[in-house]
Amino acid sequence: MSVITKIARKEFIDTLRDRRTVIIMVLMPTLLFPAIFFLMTTVQKNAAAKAKAKTLKVGIVADLHQDDWIQRYEEADTSITMITGVEADSAHSLIRSDSLDALVHIPAKFDEALNEYRTGRLTLYYQGKDINDNQIKNRLLRPIERYEKDVLDDRMDSLQITNATIDPIRVKESNVATGQEVMGNIIGGLVPYLFVIFAFMGSMYPAIDLFTGEKERSTLETILTTPVNRLQIFMGKMIVVASTGLITALLALLSISISLQFIDLPSQFSDSLSSFLEPGPVLLLLSLLIPLCIFFAGVESALASYSKSFKEAQSTLSPLSIAVILPAAAALMPGIEYNLVTALVPILNVALASKEILAGTVDYGLLMVTYASLILLAGIAIVFSVNWFVKESNILRT
Amino acid sequence: MIQIENLSKDFKLNKKQRQEMGINTPSVRAVDSVSFTCKPGRIFSLLGPNGAGKTTTLRMIATILQPSTGSIKVAGHDVVSAPNDVRARIGFLTGSTGLYQRLNANEVVKYFADLHGMDKNAFERRKDELFTLLDIHEFASKRIGQLSTGMKQKVSIARTMIHDPEVVVFDEPTSGLDVITSENIIRLIRDCKDQGKTVIFSSHIMSEVDLLCDDLAIIHKGKLRFLDTMEAFRAQNQQYTLTEAFIRTVQAEAAPVS
Numbered sequence: 001m002s003v004i005t006k007i008a009r010k011e012f013i014d015t016l017r018d019r020r021t022v023i024i025m026v027l028m029p030t031l032l033f034p035a036i037f038f039l040m041t042t043v044q045k046n047a048a049a050k051a052k053a054k055t056l057k058v059g060i061v062a063d064l065h066q067d068d069w070i071q072r073y074e075e076a077d078t079s080i081t082m083i084t085g086v087e088a089d090s091a092h093s094l095i096r097s098d099s100l101d102a103l104v105h106i107p108a109k110f111d112e113a114l115n116e117y118r119t120g121r122l123t124l125y126y127q128g129k130d131i132n133d134n135q136i137k138n139r140l141l142r143p144i145e146r147y148e149k150d151v152l153d154d155r156m157d158s159l160q161i162t163n164a165t166i167d168p169i170r171v172k173e174s175n176v177a178t179g180q181e182v183m184g185n186i187i188g189g190l191v192p193y194l195f196v197i198f199a200f201m202g203s204m205y206p207a208i209d210l211f212t213g214e215k216e217r218s219t220l221e222t223i224l225t226t227p228v229n230r231l232q233i234f235m236g237k238m239i240v241v242a243s244t245g246l247i248t249a250l251l252a253l254l255s256i257s258i259s260l261q262f263i264d265l266p267s268q269f270s271d272s273l274s275s276f277l278e279p280g281p282v283l284l285l286l287s288l289l290i291p292l293c294i295f296f297a298g299v300e301s302a303l304a305s306y307s308k309s310f311k312e313a314q315s316t317l318s319p320l321s322i323a324v325i326l327p328a329a330a331a332l333m334p335g336i337e338y339n340l341v342t343a344l345v346p347i348l349n350v351a352l353a354s355k356e357i358l359a360g361t362v363d364y365g366l367l368m369v370t371y372a373s374l375i376l377l378a379g380i381a382i383v384f385s386v387n388w389f390v391k392e393s394n395i396l397r398t
Numbered sequence: 399m400i401q402i403e404n405l406s407k408d409f410k411l412n413k414k415q416r417q418e419m420g421i422n423t424p425s426v427r428a429v430d431s432v433s434f435t436c437k438p439g440r441i442f443s444l445l446g447p448n449g450a451g452k453t454t455t456l457r458m459i460a461t462i463l464q465p466s467t468g469s470i471k472v473a474g475h476d477v478v479s480a481p482n483d484v485r486a487r488i489g490f491l492t493g494s495t496g497l498y499q500r501l502n503a504n505e506v507v508k509y510f511a512d513l514h515g516m517d518k519n520a521f522e523r524r525k526d527e528l529f530t531l532l533d534i535h536e537f538a539s540k541r542i543g544q545l546s547t548g549m550k551q552k553v554s555i556a557r558t559m560i561h562d563p564e565v566v567v568f569d570e571p572t573s574g575l576d577v578i579t580s581e582n583i584i585r586l587i588r589d590c591k592d593q594g595k596t597v598i599f600s601s602h603i604m605s606e607v608d609l610l611c612d613d614l615a616i617i618h619k620g621k622l623r624f625l626d627t628m629e630a631f632r633a634q635n636q637q638y639t640l641t642e643a644f645i646r647t648v649q650a651e652a653a654p655v656s
Contacts, residue, residue, distance in 0.1 A: 003512070003513065003515075006509075006512040006513075007512075007513075010501070010505070010509045010512075013500075013501065013505065014498055014500050014501060017500040017501075017541075018500060217496065217497070217498070217499070218492065218494040218496045219496045219497065219498060221457070221460075221462055221490065221492065221496065222490060222492075222496040222510075222557070223513065224460075224461070224462050225460045225461065225462060225485055225488060225490040226485055226510065226513035226514060227482040227483075227485040227486040227513070227514060227515070228482075228485075228513050229482070392463055392464065393409075393410070395462065395463075
């Protein structure tokens with residue numbers, strides 16, 4: 001076993017025994033998505049079911065044909081109770097005090113307008129605060145819409161016109177983009193976020209622990225007096241830092257794909273999802289993730305080895321974890337495409353390439369440019385970090 | 399053997415440090431033209447007040463820092479041109495135990511044996527020897543974070559001595575330790591001498607130096623103020639206690655020993 005492997009093995013053991021690292025590296029990515037998805041779908045489903053099943057008290061004020069309106073509502077929705085004998089003027093206060101869920105006011109002019117082939121105007125009072133109130137509003141509109149259709153059919157019959165008369169042009173849309181391409185753009189925009197956030201966050205604490213920690217625990221001097229090349233010590237540590245980032249991002253990806261299996265998705269969504277999870281795209285994504293993690297590990301290790309204490313390292317690296325999301329966010333902006341220039345920009349190139357890979361439209365030439373850019377930057381980060389790591393002024397910076 | 403010739407170390411200062419120290423020069427000299435030799439089988443003590451340059455000197459011997467001028471040879475190897483040969487032959491111990499809290503004694507000692515490239519048999523033999531000598535066996539599987547200071551110091555000693563170094567560098571090894579724990583270190587230093595190793599240790603405690611040392615160097619503001627045997631020091635200062643003699647030597651305006 002080479003010295004680098006021995007150092008990496010020791011650092012892995014040390015890192016995996018750190019509760020904070022394990023929580024961020026394993027527990028957070030593994031449990032976060034199932035928890036979010038479960039919570040979102042459960043809450044959403046419950047609220048939607050509640051809104052659908054809720055018995056609604058609807059006040060009705062109709063100057064003419066009030067019984068017809070009551071019948072229309074009760075036929076359309078058995079969970080609606082119509083309340084008569086209320087005043088339209090008090091609609092606001094009745095609804096806001098929860099005495100009524102809604103109120104429909106049909107003035108006398110309404111029938112007059114309909115008879116004269118004009119637009120009849122009625123008022124629907126309701127309280128719309130959140131998305132579930134929309135469902136309630138739709139239930140209240142449904143009987144009105146049915147009635148409108150009947151009136152329209154009558155008018156067309158009496159005027160002897162057909163649907164074609166009022167609908168002279170119809171466009172048949174045919175999108176030649178494949179479902180995978182469309183979904184690739186949507187999901188592909190999210191995958192780089194996961195990569196960037198988890199790869200960076202997952203390796204942040206190990207970087208601080210393995211580099212700044214050596215100073216804080218006064219172990220740096222002892223390892224520097226062993227007959228091991230500084231570069232080997234650094235590489236042994238870097239391997240662990242980059243690997244923790246990789247493991248965290250992979251667990252997040254795995255967790256999100258498993259979680260997606262358990263939520264009801266439209267078939268177009270789920271079909272495209274399964275095509276993303278084929279070995280080809282997954283391997284290509286992994287091949288991007290590895291140099292990205294090395295690049296992150298290089299940057300984090302440099303900053304961590306410069307820092308005097310855990311606290312200083314944390315205050316340097318934490319804001320950076322937000323800054324690294326920005327290039328990933330830029331990939332979602334319209335007009336930013338994967339080309340020779342963007343393929344060179346770190347993080348942005350990974351974000352754009354992931355989108356293209358998931359959409360199945362990646363240009364392999366540009367992908368090579370991205371690999372080269374990431375590997376070069378990772379190399380620069382490593383050289384920079386190693387120099388920093390062994391710099392006398394830095395060793396003494398405690 | 400440690401041979402030091404005309405050793406100096408300058409530290410560059412940034413603007414903030416210059417302001418804090420009230421100095422206008424771009425650098426400060428921590429060690430100034432120091433020369434001495436530590437012989438095998440003898441204990442060499444580097445004595446001086448805080449900030450005298452003891453730690454900087456020992457760090458240069460241990461290859462952690464590079465000399466600005468002058469040379470250091472450890473067991474015949476130059477610290478600048480052959481640092482790995484030097485590192486293979488030294489053991490370095492400070493007052494802070496410098497251990498990994500989440501590893502146990504077995505793992506820490508194995509890690510340092512690995513870094514020194516020891517083969518498995520030699521490691522097992524040496525570890526068993528040291529663990530028996532230091533009574534580590536009973537807590538060898540406990541994580542360092544759960545050990546008492548005394549236990550940690552024992553593990554630290556085992557970590558320093560696992561590769562059986564011929565030169566041992568102790569930087570204020572008993573600082574912050576109680577009498578019982580310090581006793582382990584004092585025993586270790588004596589054992590090293592008995593085994594014919596070259597031992598250098600820094601301290602600012604005269605009684606400790608009196609107890610152990612064969613050869614003495616007193617250093618102040620980076621310059622050597624005294625260099626001779628402990629016997630000679632005692633003989634020259636018979637009318638004073640050793641602490642008084644130390645203070646007089648440090649405060650003397652006499653030309654430094656070169």
